[in-house]
Amino acid sequence: MSWGPDRRVYIAGCGGMLGEAVYDHFSTRAVVKATDIDLNAPWLEYADVRDYRQLWGSIEAFKPDLIINLAALTDLEYCERNADHAWLTNALGAENLALIAEKMQAIYVYVSTAGIFDGAQDVYNDFDRPNPLSIYAKSKYHGEQFAQAYLRRFFVFRAGWMMGGGPGKDKKFVNKIYRQIAGGARELSVVDDKLGTPTYTKSFAEAMYKVIGTELWGVYNQVCGGTCSRYDVAVELVRLLDLQDAVRVTKVGSDHFAGEYFAPRPRSEMLVNMKLDSRRINFMPHWKAALKEYATIFKKDLAR
Numbered sequence: 001m002s003w004g005p006d007r008r009v010y011i012a013g014c015g016g017m018l019g020e021a022v023y024d025h026f027s028t029r030a031v032v033k034a035t036d037i038d039l040n041a042p043w044l045e046y047a048d049v050r051d052y053r054q055l056w057g058s059i060e061a062f063k064p065d066l067i068i069n070l071a072a073l074t075d076l077e078y079c080e081r082n083a084d085h086a087w088l089t090n091a092l093g094a095e096n097l098a099l100i101a102e103k104m105q106a107i108y109v110y111v112s113t114a115g116i117f118d119g120a121q122d123v124y125n126d127f128d129r130p131n132p133l134s135i136y137a138k139s140k141y142h143g144e145q146f147a148q149a150y151l152r153r154f155f156v157f158r159a160g161w162m163m164g165g166g167p168g169k170d171k172k173f174v175n176k177i178y179r180q181i182a183g184g185a186r187e188l189s190v191v192d193d194k195l196g197t198p199t200y201t202k203s204f205a206e207a208m209y210k211v212i213g214t215e216l217w218g219v220y221n222q223v224c225g226g227t228c229s230r231y232d233v234a235v236e237l238v239r240l241l242d243l244q245d246a247v248r249v250t251k252v253g254s255d256h257f258a259g260e261y262f263a264p265r266p267r268s269e270m271l272v273n274m275k276l277d278s279r280r281i282n283f284m285p286h287w288k289a290a291l292k293e294y295a296t297i298f299k300k301d302l303a304r
């Protein structure tokens with residue numbers, strides 16, 4: 001779709017870590033309506049993706065050209081314990097939005113996850129076969145399928161280990177490590193047997209905007225360049241915070257955290273952006289460059 005300031009973009013689930021970056025990028029380039037069930041910013045309005053009627057009411061009058069679905073429950077352990085809630089949000093919510101996009105003839109964008117693969121391979125390209133293991137991954141994979149089943153003009157972007165939003169909004173690994181450091185921890189135990197591809201929300205939002213403009217509809221892996229283990233990310237973060245002499249990072253196996261992180265996770269969720277590369281529309285930076293930029297927020301926070 002060609003972009004212009006009169007384009008209308010509806011974003012569901014925009015109150016989260018990716019939502020903030022997507023809102024920041026899109027709201028200066030289009031007319032945006034951003035919704036969530038968690039109204040943590042003044043620019044958010046309430047809409048629950050599980051409730052078709054209410055969602056329709058929120059979207060119909062706005063008449064979007066594009067609907068972006070970011071709404072999800074992303075805590076894997078919560079999803080295992082609350083499977084119905086996960087299915088209703090991640091799968092039914094995605095079906096509701098895909099149906100509405102189809103009815104309104106809007107372009108539909110769905111953000112999926114590298115977690116839909118089972119980890120039997122080291123690296124996955126866009127064409128590899130999904131085999132999700134956890135409730136979270138299974139429900140997200142259904143979300144992908146609704147986009148493909150109901151729409152011709154759609155994008156599915158598969159993200160990897162999300163990082164973004166800073167100390168206030170980042171619910172994932174980088175902030176979990178940062179919180180330990182900010183809390184005074186000088187010994188960190190981090191798994192080195194889980195492999196993946198970090199995905200910086202700011203780069204992801206910018207890249208998404210550009211790729212949507214190409215109208216090359218379809219399913220895309222969209223992660224930062226390079227691959228790593230959780231341990232590698234933690235070591236790099238500590239280095240970027242200039243704490244390598246003060247904080248020791250120790251490798252452990254996933255069994256170390258088996259009680260806390262009991263949801264099934266693939267050994268590897270490393271993705272390559274094969275389609276984006278081949279079409280010369282891969283706008284994602286290397287994960288180390290992205291983390292370098294992202295770490296400046298944490299550095300400032302530490303200095304406060």
Ligand SMILES: NC(=O)c1ccc[n+]([C@@H]2O[C@H](COP(=O)([O-])OP(=O)(O)OC[C@H]3O[C@@H](n4cnc5c(N)ncnc54)[C@H](OP(=O)(O)O)[C@@H]3O)[C@@H](O)[C@H]2O)c1
Binds near residue numbers: 012047089112158
């Ligand atoms: N985080 C990752 O590592 C990761 C990796 C790959 C892909 N993704 C995908 O990226 C997208 C954005 O996720 P994120 O990382 O920004 O996670 P996030 O920070 O948890 O954001 C998701 C937002 O959706 C909201 N939400 C939950 N249930 C909803 C409902 N019924 N209706 C409307 N909104 C609802 C959440 O509110 P609450 O906070 O109240 O639940 C939250 O504000 C999701 O599709 C996710 O599956 C995430």
